[in-house]
Structures are given as structure tokens and as C-alpha cells.
Amino acid sequence: xxxxxxxxxxxxxxxxxxxxxxxxxxxxxxxxxxxxxxxxxxxxxxxxxxxxxxxxxxxxxxxxxxxxxxxxxxxxxxxxxxxxxxxxxxxxxxx
Amino acid sequence: xxxxxxxxxxxxxxxxxxxxxxxxxxxxxxxxxxxxxxxxxxxxxxxxxxxxxxxxxxxxxxxxxxxxxxxxxxxxxxxxxxxxxxxxxxxxxxxxxxxxxxxxxxxxxxxxxxxxxxxxxxxxxxxxxxxxxxxxxxxxxxxxxxxxxxxxxxxxxxxxxxxxxxxxxxxxxxxxxxxxxxxxxxxxxx
Numbered sequence: 587x588x589x590x591x592x593x594x595x596x597x598x599x600x601x602x603x604x605x606x607x608x609x610x611x612x613x614x615x616x617x618x619x620x621x622x623x624x625x626x627x628x629x630x631x632x633x634x635x636x637x638x639x640x641x642x643x644x645x646x647x648x649x650x651x652x653x654x655x656x657x658x659x660x661x662x663x664x665x666x667x668x669x670x671x672x673x674x675x676x677x678x679x680x681x
Numbered sequence: 682x683x684x685x686x687x688x689x690x691x692x693x694x695x696x697x698x699x700x701x702x703x704x705x706x707x708x709x710x711x712x713x714x715x716x717x718x719x720x721x722x723x724x725x726x727x728x729x730x731x732x733x734x735x736x737x738x739x740x741x742x743x744x745x746x747x748x749x750x751x752x753x754x755x756x757x758x759x760x761x762x763x764x765x766x767x768x769x770x771x772x773x774x775x776x777x778x779x780x781x782x783x784x785x786x787x788x789x790x791x792x793x794x795x796x797x798x799x800x801x802x803x804x805x806x807x808x809x810x811x812x813x814x815x816x817x818x819x820x821x822x823x824x825x826x827x828x829x830x831x832x833x834x835x836x837x838x839x840x841x842x843x844x845x846x847x848x849x850x851x852x853x854x855x856x857x858x859x860x861x862x863x864x865x866x867x868x869x870x871x
Contacts, residue, residue, distance in 0.1 A: 587870055589867045589868075589870040589871055590866070590867060601856075606849075606850070610847075610849040610850075612799070612801075613799060613800075613803050614801070614803040614804065614847055614849075615801060615803075616804070617801075660770060660774045660833050661757075661761035661762060661771060663760060663761050664759070664760055664761055667759035667760070668758075668759070671758065671759055675765060675766075677766045
């Protein structure tokens with residue numbers, strides 16, 4: 587099944603095209619949003635619902651908010667929270 | 682979290698918020714003069730807390746923002762190996778994310794601080810507040826703080842976890858929560 591319900595793609599597309607979102611995007615990124623990807627994903631989702639063929643698949647890529655959360659290796663991610671997360675930090679110990 | 686505080690000069694006016702960018706881990710240490718207005722503390726006294734001092738938080742929205750800001754730091758602490766004390770870049774990254782995602786840099790908040798700008802001003806605000814936060818909690822030079830922020834800015838500004846988007850409104854927040862609830866389906870079907 588698609589990663590999101592088709593209605594979610596439609597909602598995101600409509601939201602993206604709205605004036606409010608355009609304003610916020612311009613304020614945050616200095617440019618107007620590109621909503622084409624949401625539209626394409628919605629179309630692909632509907633096509634997949636109608637006919638589950640490979641033609642309805644969308645090539646993987648940054649889709650949706652955050653672009654898949656791409657970020658450089660500033661931190662090393664943990665596999666689980668530290669067991670002493672609730673205790674005072676140790677200033678001398680490297681985290 | 683970090684051990685630090687922010688000087689918020691008493692009686693600061695002018696419509697500009699003198700924000701507390703840091704938070705104190707051990708409130709009994711650092712016997713600073715009482716002129717400091719510590720507006721938020723992140724204390725670990727055997728149970729995790731975010732302690733807010735009400736003497737400089739007068740609006741519900743302000744409190745919401747401060748709590749969100751600190752919770753983003755808490756989230757970063759739990760999900761990554763963040764060296765809060767020895768690595769300025771790690772601190773810078775968390776401050777960038779907190780300023781970006783907590784609502785600190787909304788247009789209305791910036792206007793209230795008499796800082797005007799529109800095109801991409803959110804990023805200017807995030808950068809500026811991250812630098813100020815670092816300077817408030819670490820004894821580093823301004824150049825060091827600016828350099829650290831600049832080096833990690835692109836990566837950390839675009840790191841939108843756990844929301845997946847910059848929540849500009851309640852609608853965005855609700856949508857982010859819905860995406861969170863459906864995260865298993867999303868990751869399983871990528």
C-alpha cells in the first residue's frame with residue numbers, strides 16, 4: 587500500500603498551494619513552495635489504487651515535509667535513549 | 682542539559698523580549714546576583730523536569746514556546762549522542778533546531794522584538810537566536826559561536842524531527858501528529 591493514504595497527499599497538495607502556507611514558506615525559506623511533488627504523489631497514489639502496476643510507482647526521492655529528514659552527520663544517532671536520561675548530566679563525560 | 686543561564690536585565694523594556702536562551706541544570710550552583718531573571722530551567726532532580734519561572738513569562742503562548750524549545754533539547758539528548766559541554770557544534774545544532782521548531786522565530790514574535798524582515802527572515806532569526814543561546818550558556822567568543830552555527834546551519838535547520846515540518850500553526854502541528862501516528866505505515870511502505 588502507499589506510504590500514506592491518498593487523501594493525505596491530496597490534503598498536503600491543497601495545503602501547500604494555500605496562501606497561508608505560501609506565506610510561511612516564503613518567510614522561512616525565501617521562496618515560494620514547490621507543490622508539484624505532492625500533486626504527482628497524489629496522482630500516483632490514485633493510479634496505484636486503480637491499477638496496481640509498476641507504472642503507478644513514483645521514483646523514490648524527497649517527498650513531503652522534511653525531505654526525508656536529510657541532515658548531515660552532526661550527531662551520531664542513538665538506537666535508544668540513554669538509560670540515565672533522567673539524571674543530571676555529567677559535565678566531564680563525553681556524550 | 683547545559684549548565685547555564687541567561688542574563689535578562691531587570692526591567693528590560695522596549696517591547697523586545699529578553700529571552701532566556703539557556704537553562705540551568707543545577708539551580709543551586711552559580712550563585713548569581715538576583716538581578717538575573719531565569720525564565721526556564723531544565724533540572725534533573727531525580728526526575729526530569731522543565732521548571733519555568735513565572736516572573737518573566739506572562740502569556741500562555743510564551744510559556745508554550747519555552748516548553749517546546751526545551752523539549753526539543755530533551756528530544757535531541759534522547760535520540761543522539763550530543764556532547765552538550767565540549768562540542769559547540771552539537772550545542773549549536775540543538776539550538777538551531779529549537780529556535781526553528783518551537784515558534785521562537787515567528788513573524789509576529791520578531792515584530793514584537795522590533796526585528797523586521799520577510800524573505801527568509803525566519804532563518805536570520807534562527808541563526809541569531811542560536812548564537813545568542815550559545816553565548817548565554819558557554820564561555821566562548823562570539824566568533825566561535827558564529828562559526829559553529831554557520832558550519833552546522835544547513836544540516837540542522839533542515840532536520841525537522843520529530844515533526845517532519847516546521848509547525849507554523851496548529852494545523853501544521855496536528856498534521857505532524859497525524860504523520861507520527863501513521864509512521865509505521867510510512868516507513869514500512871517506503
